[in-house]
């Protein structure tokens with residue numbers, strides 16, 4: 001029901017709740033209150049959700065039948081409702097303690113739900129890399145526990161995150177693949193609510209790819225679905241995002257209309273987050289239209305700026321207010337708002353840092369660099385603005401403000417361009433030109449890192465050498481171009497079957513290296529079979545279908561003996577040689593040096 005019509009789901013739980021109350025059936029009352037709270041959270045109705053949760057807590061306190069399971073479900077539903085309302089660091093601490101309590105009780109469905117609290121918290125704070133890992137974990141646990149709504153929403157999130165994760169180049173096609181996968185999982189279910197979310201997230205991906213026109217159309221589609229369902233938060237979200245796209249496309253008048261329709265909806269619901277977004281859009285659109293009555297929009301915007309709204313959003317609102325004040329000629333106030341926006345940006349980055357510490361992820365380098373760059377940018381901006389303000393009076397300040405902003409934008413563009421260019425060059429230096437896979441240097445570095453990790457933590461890890469069989473014959477009979485297409489086909493097959501943390505690269509010629517952390521030799525026959533069938537299913541230009549080309553594989557276990565990469569590759573090479581000698585098209589595995597294979 002949550003997938004199709006959460007409002008309908010809420011009504012249904014309410015009816016059941018009334019009956020359970022009349023029958024004094026405390027257990028059913030408890031579950032119906034949790035169900036109602038969850039639906040209200042989905043509908044972004046924080047007030048109603050808080051009411052149901054408070055009632056559930058009161059019930060639990062006086063009910064002798066209450067056990068740890070009830071407490072944990074209440075804690076998890078509460079945490080889900082609190083995403084965006086309490087600081088992320090606090091929420092992550094709660095996630096950790098819920099997990100600690102749930103694991104010994106063996107509650108996979110609850111653990112999956114706890115993972116989804118973590119996902120939303122990470123998405124909210126903009127920690128995309130960790131959010132990606134969390135969404136992948138949820139897709140797996142939801143599929144295992146048969147939790148379709150969690151599974152589809154995890155896949156949808158993967159789509160919307162796919163352009164924002166480090167090391168992935170934003171590509172609409174890739175995001176669309178995830179959305180298509182989510183739709184395929186919904187199959188023939190009506191799932192109007194989930195479909196509206198998919199449209200909405202697809203709009204986001206198109207916007208990230210700088211296609212505001214297409215993005216607007218998808219936001220409008222999401223809006224129409226939400227209107228059909230009477231989902232007020234969905235309607236407001238669709239209006240705001242469609243409005244933002246209209247503004248980007250220069251249609252500030254329509255953007256203003258959209259924002260103004262969203263405002264009363266969210267005021268009535270007390271939805272602080274969307275309210276802030278609507279005010280921001282009103283201000284931006286009016287500023288773009290150079291309307292002097294923007295003055296009247298400033299005060300309500302300031303009232304909507306609540307402490308529980310994430311600092312990154314508050315920073316954007318402060319920025320919009322600064323621009324409106326500048327339009328009105330109130331330069332001193334504009335300057336103060338700009339400074340406040342900078343402070344809020346700083347807070348937002350601190351929040352991200354704290355969350356990451358809790359995640360115990362080894363991604364500190366990237367986070368630190370981000371913080372340093374932003375800090376540097378902030379200091380430059382503030383220093384320039386302060387200098388200009390002292391030197392000239394109010395009027396001169398405004399001119400200076402404009403100039404400083406232009407300079408800053410120019411500098412940021414240069415820095416970003418330079419950074420992109422360097423990143424492209426660095427990527428090229430690590431990529432194999434023909435297959436697009438990591439090249440020899442990159443795959444060896446990845447293998448080295450995984451070996452060190454496996455040896456340090458004594459975790460399993462497998463290295464496998466793959467060599468295409470009779471490749472020379474393919475070249476000789478069908479030509480070099482067909483040989484190249486075979487190499488590309490293997491790369492394509494690997495993308496279909498390997499997991500995101502497996503690494504596959506080309507060592508040279510027709511030889512490839514596969515690194516599989518977290519797996520043992522016993523898993524290798526299955527990996528070999530999967531790769532083998534995916535490879536034979538790929539069409540190769542110049543060869544019949546199926547192409548009939550095969551490969552051999554030699555795999556070794558990293559073990560704890562402290563063997564170097566070259567020693568491991570040497571053993572894998574021997575195993576590969578055995579596979580070739582035994583007739584090819586097969587796998588040979590070898591255990592650690594100390595243990596017999």
Ligand SMILES: Nc1nc2c(ncn2[C@@H]2O[C@H](COP(=O)(O)OP(=O)(O)OP(=O)(O)O)[C@@H](O)[C@H]2O)c(=O)[nH]1
Nearest residue numbers: 467468469470471472473475480483484509510580
């Ligand atoms: N098309 C193409 N061929 C390549 C490339 N790099 C290496 N080769 C060819 O790959 C062939 C390797 O052949 P061999 O090492 O004799 O091995 P094989 O024919 O695969 O036989 P087995 O490994 O014993 O099954 C040589 O003919 C190389 O010229 C490439 O980038 N493209």
